[in-house]
Amino acid sequence: MTTSGKSAAASHVGKIRSNNQDSGYAGRHLFVVADGMGGHAGGDVASAIAIKRISEIDHEYPSAPDAEFALQSALIAANQLLAETVFEHPELTGMGTTVSGILRVGNRLALAHIGDSRIYLFRDGELKQITADHTFVQRLVDSGRITPEEAAVHPRRSVLMRVLGDVDAAPEIDTTVIDTRPGDRWLLCSDGLSSYVSEERIHTVLASTPVVAHAAERLIKESLDVGAPDNVTVVVVDVDESGDSATDPPVMVGSAAAPLSFENEPARRSLRLPTLLLHPLKATAEDSHFEPESDEYLAELIAEDKRRARRRRITWLGLIALAAIAVVIAAIAGYQWTQSHYYVGATDGRVAIFRGVQQTIGPIGLSSVHEVTDIRVDDLPTFSREQIERTINADNLREAREIVERLPE
Incomplete structure (x- = not known):
């Protein structure tokens, strides 16, 4: 956890991953989150390289459009740097990273986004997702083919359509300029939070935790409480009248906070029994991967x-x-x-042999009259008459006929 009075950044490896492929940055004007992909061989390297390169533009700008251009240019430069790194280290082929960042200029923000990390705005008690996920399932949701609930469990939910890396020389980056105002709270996070913690819980934390450091800690804890199957990184930024949200000195979290290493490490920890028992539906996380858009x-x-x-x-x-x-x-x-059984009873005042059993299924009876004798029930002695009225069970037709023959006249 690293924090200033008005912004905070936090990152956690989670309960299953062996290394942290997320990176985050909270600076004087710039705030960024990156989520690496490409497995243990490159995800952490990709996010760290991107964050370190983008952090170089953390200074004042004369206008928000100037900041927007600088932020977009920084992401493009990071993309080129990742491609060059792969050229020098072929074992990292296929690595990439999402990036979501904001650059503040007074009461305006320049925003740049690519991938499925997210930027949220908490304003006047309402939480709004500002960025759109560049994922296959989001395309399906946008086109009305599936619902957001179906997207959450879709088998291709880990397919990214846009990332920075060696996979696309000219990636399409979403940029915009947004007005902000005192009282706004901005949240940047990797999908280790947004994919496992509901927006209702995120809303509750942001609404009930005034101190940014505590808010960042609680968001990380929310992810850990549901098993934290993925790395999780958050940056929380408050806006007040001063126009200053700076973290001073600027800080990096996650893989960007450590020296770059190109050595392979185990991809994930072995699953622990308590994690599987407590969080059986969210105990594992699929690695994100890129497919061309x-x-x-x-x-x-x-x-x-x-x-x-x-x-x-x-x-x-x-x-x-x-x-x-x-x-x-x-x-x-x-x-x-049922039709292999018989019983002796009465019908229309005479002794009869019935085939079946004396139960019904709804309006359907499971017995029928098989034979009607000439013996009148009223002619029988009281004991025999009562037996016939209660019916006498027989295992087969022969036994039923023998019961009839034994009835005293």
């Missing part, structure tokens, strides 16, 4: 999802059909079993 690839993914959905429907229909067949077979077998 092209109409052809998107169409291919959508077609594959449709095939998967069709196979799922066929599987469910097959299971339902099998279950229905099993129910029908069980019903037929049960009915046949």
Whole structure:
């Protein structure tokens, strides 16, 4: 945890990862979060390189548009630096990083964003997501193909459509200028928070924790409380009348806070039994990976999802059909079993042999008259008449006929 009076940055490796692939920066004017991808061989390197390069633009600007241009240029320069690093270290091929940052100029903010880290604005008691995730599932949500709830459990939720790295020489970066005002609280976070902690919980923490350092600590704890299957990094920035949100001196957290290392490390820790028992649904996290944002690839993914959905429907229909067949077979077998039994009773004042059992299923009876004798119930002695009225069970037809023959006249 690192903090000033008006901003704070915190990062945690989580409970499963062996190394922290996130990086964060809180400076005098600049605040950034980056989430590396490419596995243990490059994710931490990518986010650290990006943060270190982008942090070089942390100084005053004459206007917010100037800051916006500087921030966009810094991300492009970081992208080029990552490509050069991969050229020198081929084992890092495929590494990349998300970046979400804000650069404050008075009461305006320049914003730049790529990937699925997020920037939130907490204003007047309301929490609003400012950035849009550059992910495959977000494209599906935006096009109305799936709901946000379905996106949260989608098998391709880890597919990133845009990142910085050696994967795209000219990545498309979202930039904008936003007005801010005293009382605003800005949250920058990696998906280690946003993917596992609900916006309701984030809202509660930001609303109920006035000290930025405590707010950052509580957000990290929220992620740890649900198992923290991924690295989690947050930067919290408060805006007041002074126009100053600086962290002085500027600080870096996560992998950017350590010297760069190009040595491979184990990808993740072994899963601990308490984590699996306490958080069975969120005990593991898939590594994010990049796929090109092209109409052809998107169409291919959508077609594959449709095939998967069709196979799922066929599987469910097959299971339902099998279950229905099993129910029908069980019903037929049960009915046949009932029809192998008999009992002696009365119908229309005469002794009769019934086939079946004396139960019903709703309006359906499970017995029927098999034979009607000439013996009148009223002609029987009192004891025999009472037995017939209560019915007498028989294991088979022969036994039922023997019961009838033994009835005294």
